[in-house]
Amino acid sequence: MKNISELDGWRGISILLVLAAHLLPLGPKFMQLNGTAGAMGMALFFTLSGFLITSFLLKDQSIIKFLIRRFTRIIPLAWLYLFIMFLFVPATPTDIMHNFLFTANLGEYNTNHFNTHFWSLCVEMQFYIGIALVIALFKEKGFIFIPVFCIAITLYRVDNQAYVNTTTLLRLDEILAGGILAMVSHGKLGDKALAFLGQLNPFVMFALFFISSHPESEWANYFRPYFAAMLVGSTMYNKKALVNGFLSWSVLKYVAAISYALYVIHGGLRYTWLGEGADTLEKYLKRPLLFAVIFGLAHISTFYYERKVNDWGRKFSNRFDKKNLTKEIQN
Structure with missing residues (x-):
């Protein structure tokens, strides 16, 4: 399998697309580019998630190890964010419970706009549990x-x-398409499937992906998960792809490293004083400061808070390796 740098590049691009969709005006409204960018960013995010998770399980089917690592990756920042938010936002015990259990996207449990973006974390966590059970x-x-x-x-x-939906059963194919890409990459679906990826033109795939993400494309939106997976796969296995150098850019690698924190933090800050204004001019004059705060907090969270929990999760999960369990039993 090719180096992971292409995946880092796409992860960085995915969060930048989401940030742009939520925080910037992307052309005239009639072009609906903000909606398109948001759909593209989330589809790439889910595709990469499905690819990496399936790849992990193909190599190591220790379910306990898998769940420990995924939970310690998602929960620390998500729960900290929710805890702080619910200190200031009134909510019923039911609302709070569904948010902390990552089931808020299955009903009317998003109490306000500060946590509406948590629907994607709900889809992720439900997928982790589902694939682990399977x-x-x-x-x-x-x-x-x-x-x-x-x-x-x-x-x-x-x-x-359902062209674009936040309910798990109407969005999960974007993650599963990434899982299919992982199966192809590990030779589980035959050599022809792998050769097919190497023949794809990334620029053509990007155009198809863009079209399938635009609100006015209607039925083409059903193909978005597959075009996203083929786009990522084309850059992994098409050695002549000119875009690969760009995907290996160190800036994208850094953005990819803090992408999860960027996603969680920006969703709330965009509705605070930093993200709002009395008029459009005032709102967008604040944008540089908003971006600076979002990236600053994401950096601190990633490298000084989440990393410690993630490292602990990896070390603890290693105790559930089959080899380590065998040694403990023998001792």
Whole structure:
């Protein structure tokens, strides 16, 4: 498998697209570029997540180890954010419970605009638990459910005419498409599938991905998960792709490193004094300061708070390696 640098590049691009969609005016409103950028950013984010998670499980099917690492990656900042938010925002115990359990996107539990962006974390966490159960029950054979479920959910979206949706069963195919890409990368779907990725033109795939993310494209939106996965795959295996040098840019690698914190933090700050104004001019004059605060807090969170918990999670999860468990039993 090619170096992970392409994936870092796409992760950096995905969060920049989301930030741009939420915080900047991207052309005239009639072009609907903000909605397009948001859909593109989230589709890339989910594709990368599905790829990395499936790749991890293909290499190591220790479910306890997997869940410990994923929970310690997502929960520390998410719960800290929610705790601070609910100190200032009134909410019912039910609202609070569903937010902390990452089930808020399954009902009317998003109490205010400060945490509406948590729908994506709910989709992620529900996927972690779901894929863990499938692999725990079916072992190696469980991976075949990834393409089956992916296609089934896309058909479910078609039946519900859901072009872009925040409910798990109407969005999960974007993660599962990344899982299919991981299966192709690990040779689980045959050599022809891998060769196909190497023949794809990244610029053509980007154009198709853009079209499938635009609100006015309607039915083309159903193909967005697959175009996103093929776009990422084309840059991983097309050695002649000119875009690969750009994806390896150190700035994108840094943005990718703090991308999770950027996503969590920006969702709330955009509705504070920093993100609002009496008129459009005042609001956008504050944008440089808003971006500076978001990136500053994301840097601090990533390297001085989350990293410590993540490192502990990795060390603790290693105790559940099959080799380590065998040694402990023998001793």
